[in-house]
Amino acid sequence: MTAMTAKTTSRSLLGTAIPYLLAILASFAAAGIFIALMGFDVLRAYSTILFTSFRTANGFIQTLLKFVPLLLQALAFTIPLTAGKFNIGGEGQLLAGAIGSTAVGIAFSHLPPALLLPLVILAGVAAGALWGLIPGWLLYRFGINEILTTVLLNFVAFSLVNYVATGPWRDQGAGHPMTVAIGEGGFLPMLINNPPLNAGIIVAIIVAALVYFYTTRTVAGYELVATGANPRAAKTFGIKTRLMFISSLVIAGAVGGLSGALEVAGVQHRLIEGMQSNFLVLGLIIGLIAKGNNLAVPFIAFFISVLEVGASAMQRTLLIPVEMVFIVEALILVFVLLSDVVRRR
């Protein structure tokens, strides 16, 4: 790129960063009022939220473990958003992926790692992709709104998890519905053993880089962007927009499925009811704060992971309810969106 365009990019980068910083400051200030009204020490609360991740090795690794599913869930939302479609089925895709991974991991538990690990991951990705293909196909064939179908498929996934986790593979010794562990060959290798950090983070970062490359450098990515920018014009100029919709949902499903596969292979080593946590909602918040920009997603995902880890610490040490951080996150989103409105005026 020429020097001129590089200069305009750096200036616009600063221009976009400032409203974000203001939004974060404003939301912390607003949340501070509530914390103070509830009778807690505001400054200590803040320092716990912001610095827990960086004070101890354990805190940092906790943050990275949180980062992996959040990043992938956010991408599962932003990829179809590029084409103008809303995937609200990230957790269904995560669970479908987790079921696929667990099933393969248990059924072929005797296989060596060189075979079983790729199989476990691939099964998760394929199951997630299938969970994206269903709404994609319904949209392509019958024009059914993808928001509706992706949300409803989440509930199908919940029920499937219940079915599998209470079926023949159930871990009889556990009080909570979960399956037995997958074969050890299906475990992700550890990068650090104590505190434990698995290789999932590398996979997630590679996927984020690939998504960015795909949407900004490839012809298919261009056609995805064009479809999102104006589907009618894209269609008039020969882009198969309906195919773009379906492929974006399938890719998103695969990424969502991967988040489930990594949770199984890296963290839980089994299927557990409720393992989707609140990753979907946080993923949506990350994607919306990033305004669909795939380059911004990893950084915002990391920031939200820091807040999330800080929130649990805050609850443990200061007894401030963890929901406080959820309010902060929501406020950031509100203020970011508000800054757009203000700028347009």
Place this chain on the structure above:
Amino acid sequence: MVILRMEGIRKAFGGVPALDGVHFELHPNEIHGLLGGNGAGKTTLMNILFGLYRMDSGDVFLHSKKISISAPRDAIAQRINMVHQHFLQVDSFTVLENILMGAPLKESLTMRFGEEEKKIAAIQKRFGLEIDLGATLGDLPMGTRQKVEILKALYRGVEILILDEPTTNLTPQEVDALFLSLREMVKEGLSIVFITHKLREVLSVCDRITVLRNGRNVTTLRKGEAPEEEFVRGMVGEEMNLEKSILFSGIRESRAAPLPGGEALLKLEGAGLRTADGLQRLKELSFEVRPGEIFGVAGVAGNGQTELAELVLGLQPPTAGRVLVSGRDVRERTTAQLLGEDVAYIPEDRLHDGFLPKANIAQNLILGAQRSRPYSNGWLIDWKTVFASAQEMIAQYHIKTAGPGEVGGNLSGGNIQRVMIARAFSREAPLLVAHNPTRGLDIPSMDFVYSKFLERKAAGRASLLISEDLDELLLLCDRIGVIYKGEILGILPREKFEKYAIGQLMSGVRREA
């Protein structure tokens, strides 16, 4: 004697001045032409008078009394009314219902409009605007629909009538009829503001003419007070070289040049298009466009022009006959392949069909060519090359933008049209399908586009020019086909070009051979 005076009118849109201290005077019983190219500020000035826009500063005096108009209803109360270029009408209502719509009515609950009907009939008689009040609006031709709009203004009581580009979409015959009615109205005491960018029209019907350019007054003259050239110079400014202009060269030397030879680049063989619910959109189209030919399609909007373009681009497969592009059936290739190989396209509705507001200028400029060299190898896009050629196109086609990286949505309508033009002409495709390519462009830009068409012609490329601007077609085309209700009623070679003959075909009257 002055009936209306506007003084020092200023208006800016997003910091860009559209009107910069404009003054305007209207005399009683006159037709006052408001002349200027696109972006001159004519419509903006009148929208302010009609209360659609609020001026930033300035004064309006009606009968020497200062008035303030903040909404169209204030204007209507002051007996000022405006007929826009695109009418807001309800197709499924009758003429009467459309006229009464929005008017304060005594019998609004019972819908007994006998009295109103008599009133309207009287107005019709007075001004010679004969329309069947019971006809359903959707069935009427454009000229009649415009009469309805004028009738509506007259019914509401009007002293000052503003007409915004009223001849768009009218056949030459309808234009003549409109001018007669306008004369009649002026005789009856009305004053009329006639907004147009067509010099010939103002010279034929207006009493006085005000020329605007770039939001400023250039001159106000009585008709016949100055030679034509002075108005032309006023419209285009000092920089433009009129000697080289195609637009003002009058009708290009009527070269009855023999049609160029060679195999047709576009050939329709009895092509038809019928929708799934049985509507016949296009019927038995047969014509060919040869290398080095500009083939024009004339017709009132909505007679199948868009469908014709979509047929050639493979967006809709013909339901009858064949369409051949470069000798190959369009059905053999996808639209993407056609655009990548043989065809360039300027769609009519640039905002909906041609532009990506959320993408940047560079992304917009390669739309349709994203799979072709030099922009990509089929898989990856070479952004360096794209940005470099986008820079070139921005310079060559005078697109006013901060650079290739600027978001498309920031551009004005005229600049968006320049993006469409740049995208289509830079492809140097064997066949160009252009639908109203100069809509929204100022005069120098129009001239530039015309020169590009002639360049294509000289290079032996074929162009299908679909346009609602008959003057444009007469100027550029080698042959003109007239489309009416999806059918080509006649094809005229250049030596047989005649405005009224084409107008007759446009209104569906077949010529006796």
